[in-house]
Amino acid sequence: MASIPIESRRPVENSPHLADSHTPLIRNAWYVVATSEEITREPFGRDVMETSVVMFRSTNGAPVVLQNRCCHRSFPLAKGMLEGDSIRCGYHGPRYDTSGRCVEIPMQDKVPDNLRVRAYPAREHAPFVWAWFGDPAAVDEAALPHPQWLGSPDWDFYLGYLTINGSYVHMHENLLDLSHLSFLHPKTFGTPEYALAPVELTANGTDIQVWRRVTCELPDIYSVPLQWKGMKVLRSSGSQFVAPGLHVNSGILKNLEILEAEQQPIPLVKVAQIITPETRLKTHYWFAVCRNFARNQPEIDNFMRNAQYAAFAEDKFAIEQITRLKELDRDSDGVERHIPTDAPGIAMRRHLKALSDLEGASRQ
Numbered sequence: 573m574a575s576i577p578i579e580s581r582r583p584v585e586n587s588p589h590l591a592d593s594h595t596p597l598i599r600n601a602w603y604v605v606a607t608s609e610e611i612t613r614e615p616f617g618r619d620v621m622e623t624s625v626v627m628f629r630s631t632n633g634a635p636v637v638l639q640n641r642c643c644h645r646s647f648p649l650a651k652g653m654l655e656g657d658s659i660r661c662g663y664h665g666p667r668y669d670t671s672g673r674c675v676e677i678p679m680q681d682k683v684p685d686n687l688r689v690r691a692y693p694a695r696e697h698a699p700f701v702w703a704w705f706g707d708p709a710a711v712d713e714a715a716l717p718h719p720q721w722l723g724s725p726d727w728d729f730y731l732g733y734l735t736i737n738g739s740y741v742h743m744h745e746n747l748l749d750l751s752h753l754s755f756l757h758p759k760t761f762g763t764p765e766y767a768l769a770p771v772e773l774t775a776n777g778t779d780i781q782v783w784r785r786v787t788c789e790l791p792d793i794y795s796v797p798l799q800w801k802g803m804k805v806l807r808s809s810g811s812q813f814v815a816p817g818l819h820v821n822s823g824i825l826k827n828l829e830i831l832e833a834e835q836q837p838i839p840l841v842k843v844a845q846i847i848t849p850e851t852r853l854k855t856h857y858w859f860a861v862c863r864n865f866a867r868n869q870p871e872i873d874n875f876m877r878n879a880q881y882a883a884f885a886e887d888k889f890a891i892e893q894i895t896r897l898k899e900l901d902r903d904s905d906g907v908e909r910h911i912p913t914d915a916p917g918i919a920m921r922r923h924l925k926a927l928s929d930l931e932g933a934s935r936q
């Protein structure tokens with residue numbers, strides 16, 4: 573990884589070239605719409621990407637994602653019923669197939685061609701289902717960001733979910749910013765040494781990641797499952813923007829008081845941070861926390877999940893307050909000043925803005 577010493581990067585002032593909570597959402601991308609478990613033979617509605625979708629499984633088990641709003645009088649199709657591979661609106665009874673085409677209207681012989689709801693291409697990679705909200709002709713299979721390790725038998729994982737009343741741009745910025753661990757999370761994730769550790773940054777186009785390496789005692793979330801409480805550990809933490817709908821955090825934990833040969837495999841943590849805008853100001857947030865240690869121990873899952881929720885509640889608070897204050901005081905949006913540790917977030921915001929502008933230009 574070619575890294576740029578963060579200290580050498582000059583702070584950049586707020587700029588129209590950076591995405592913020594009012595930048596149009598990026599539609600030509602994959603976003604998680606549900607966990608695999610949520611999609612069943614019962615229609616299920618959720619608001620995502622400034623629209624509402626209904627989800628269900630077809631008779632062959634494939635996930636189907638359709639516009640939730642019936643094209644007759646906008647009744648939610650999620651309140652309708654499945655009939656084989658079709659869904660019948662619960663208001664006046666038309667039936668739509670899995671492509672969104674209306675195939676039957678009660679008491680009418682012919683169905684006009686323009687009676688249809690949108691169908692969103694969906695792909696399942698357990699434990700999540702992803703959908704594409706952009707131009708169907710531009711579906712990019714290679715851009716689906718599901719990480720191979722998520723759901724692999726080589727890792728144990730647990731899932732969590734929070735609704736954030738805040739912008740997904742601020743979520744990404746928070747996740748790329750390791751400098752907040754010591755202050756926002758002093759009792760959950762952070763240790764005082766974190767704030768002083770040098771940062772290695774990569775910001776080459778779409779490759780945006782940041783790493784910190786700190787010798788410290790681990791917070792309980794890791795020291796308890798590893799039984800390393802009070803021991804000195806080299807903790808390497810990485811944070812990587814992958815796509816508008818995915819961010820990955822990595823942790824490598826090396827105990828400095830135990831011979832390396834006695835701690836094989838080296839404990840690793842990977843967190844898939846799944847970020848799906850509901851609107852520009854509200855975000856679905858799933859997290860899948862994967863580990864290669866303390867395996868097959870449901871009580872460790874519970875312990876770590878509870879600690880994770882406590883920490884992420886602190887991020888939720890921060891992002892919601894940031895969004896609220898910026899909305900309240902939009903006239904002085906330009907007062908934000910950057911400091912060197914913001915560089916990864918700035919690179920990410922520049923990238924999101926460029927993607928959004930590109931889509932806007934292609935619509936004109």
Ligand code: FES
Pocket residue numbers: 642643644645646647661662663664665666
């Ligand atoms: S609203 Fe769905 S059929 Fe009338």
Ligand SMILES: [Fe+2]
Pocket residue numbers: 746752753756757883887
């Ligand atoms: Fe955080």
